Amino acid sequence: MKTKAILSIDDLRRMAAAAEAHALAHHWAVTIAIVDDGGHPLWLQRLDGAPPVSAHIAPAKARTAALGRRESKVYEDVINQGRTSFLSAPALEGMLEGGVPILVDGQCVGAMGVSGVKSTEDAEIARAGIAALGA
Numbered sequence: 001m002k003t004k005a006i007l008s009i010d011d012l013r014r015m016a017a018a019a020e021a022h023a024l025a026h027h028w029a030v031t032i033a034i035v036d037d038g039g040h041p042l043w044l045q046r047l048d049g050a051p052p053v054s055a056h057i058a059p060a061k062a063r064t065a066a067l068g069r070r071e072s073k074v075y076e077d078v079i080n081q082g083r084t085s086f087l088s089a090p091a092l093e094g095m096l097e098g099g100v101p102i103l104v105d106g107q108c109v110g111a112m113g114v115s116g117v118k119s120t121e122d123a124e125i126a127r128a129g130i131a132a133l134g135a
Helices: 009-025 054-068 073-080 084-088 119-131
Strands: 031-036 041-046 099-104 107-115
Touching (some): 009 041, 009 107, 009 119, 031 054, 031 119, 041 054, 054 073, 054 099, 054 107, 073 084, 073 119, 099 119, 107 119
Antiparallel strands (some): 031 041, 099 107
16 A cells, blocks of 8 residues: 655645745735645635636636646646647646746656746746745
8 A cells, every 4th residue: 555645734734834925025916726646725825916717717727737647737738739639638627827836856746836926937836835835
């Protein structure tokens, strides 16, 4: 039998606080979502001024990153390079940059998705949050 790491509430708080601090330092109003390795919601935080739709996009980006075990930007790039049939992939809705998997010892334990500013900035915030985990 194998064992695996899972995210604790303290991990979620630490990552969300770091992501929030990074966003606020840049005056970026975003929504931050964290999911487990199966894409199930664990955390949703919409900062003041974040667009309402970001509360739907951030979790979708996180789910895509968790289920695919890679950054959601990978899917965006595939589609932008002409493979539009990939839009029909089941269970993947947030195929936009800004979803980043959370890896611990090479294993995906979840993902963070951010939405509200430029996609590159969303991903930057997610990486800053995940870095607080120290994994």
